[in-house]
Amino acid sequence: MSDQYAYLRGEFVSLDNATINIRTHGFLYGTAVFEGIKAYWLPETGQMSVFRMVEHYKRLIQSCRILRLRSPIDAETMGNLTIELIRRNQCQGPTYIRPIVYKADLRIGPILTVENTKDDFCLFTVPMDGYLDTSKGLKVGVSSWRRLDDNAIPARAKVNGAYVNTALAKTDGYLSGFDDVVVLTNEGHVAEGSAMNLFLVRDNQLITSSITENILEGITRDTIIQLAQQELGLSIVSRPIDRTELYVADEAFFVGTATELAPITSFDNRPVGDGKVGTISTKLRDLYSKAIHGLLPQYSHWLTKV
Structure with missing residues (x-):
């Protein structure tokens, strides 16, 4: 080096x-x-x-x-x-x-x-190419570790020391046989992944945790919302999510800068939908890939060329 x-x-x-x-x-x-x-x-x-x-x-x-x-x-x-x-x-x-x-x-x-x-x-x-192997979808568990609260160490800020919380949750997930984990708030609502935002698909709607649920205000999250609305005509619902909603989702995926878009095929060993990568997840992953590689001219304002 x-x-x-x-x-x-x-x-x-x-x-x-x-x-x-x-x-x-x-x-x-x-x-x-x-x-x-x-x-x-x-x-x-x-x-x-x-x-x-x-x-x-x-x-x-x-x-x-x-x-x-x-x-x-x-x-x-x-x-x-x-x-x-x-x-x-x-x-x-x-x-x-x-x-x-x-x-x-x-x-x-x-x-x-x-x-x-x-x-x-x-x-x-x-x-860095792929942060996670997402080709077949991720096996995800719900972590016993809770997400840090805004009045403790705010998830809204990317504070280096706060990522001990991520490390504990992610490591225990790996040791339990999961690819990654979902963390809950202290109130028991779904916050996000170990270090990624989360989306569920139910009845052709995208559902994601509100920014007041101790999540990072993700830039990739915002990107996916815009692509889903403008390119696929999907409606977006931002609200508190119960844990059991994970088990009845039609599709689910993580998003983040390093992760990009990572489909989820099971939560706590329960299949998401039919247990395969879903149609909406696939379409959004393809749209995101085109956007980051400059293949969608309407989003060229997102690119700073070298």
Whole structure:
């Protein structure tokens, strides 16, 4: 990886040298926020493109506000650095982009606001095709771990430390033989997947948890809603979802930047519909793939070309 670069402490450096001090506050306490962004190769123009980059950096700044972080650069500059890093790393295929704003102080003590505190921005890329093998659909279980509450560690912000919640749920799911899990709120409603938003299909309607159900306000979630409404004419219902609704859904799927669209074929060892990837899931997965690869001209505003 010596020919790869990252952005750290205000400059592009070799990825091998992109390291932080073990006393860094963000490492000690998880006091950092991040985004997961993807870039793709556009076959018709022969260039890379970042999908919905502007929206991702807008959300990163919002996460900073929630965690009392002060980014040293604005969203536009973050975008420019992202484009430059893709050029330097000569990316020519699916690429995962991880920007982070973190508490860079070298100090003990969890308080976020102290005199002369220092926050910083860093950025790296990783080649990434499929996050999950979704070709046959996912076997999903309902986790015994509950999603963090907005009044504890808000899921609305992508806080690094909060992903211990994801790690516990996902790991226990794997050990129980599931591909991934659904997590519930403390009230017992369906929140989302371990790190993805969730959609159900019932009677040709898309149903998804409300943004007040301790979920991330997903950019891929918004993308799928727009594609479903504008391209397939489907109606969208956003509301609290009971656990048993999972068991009677006609179709179901996860969505997220890394996951893209992942059909679900069973919940808690109960088949979803006929136990196969559904028609609507397939159509939306195909539409999403075309959108991210620049094959739907009406959505070209979602692409930032390199």
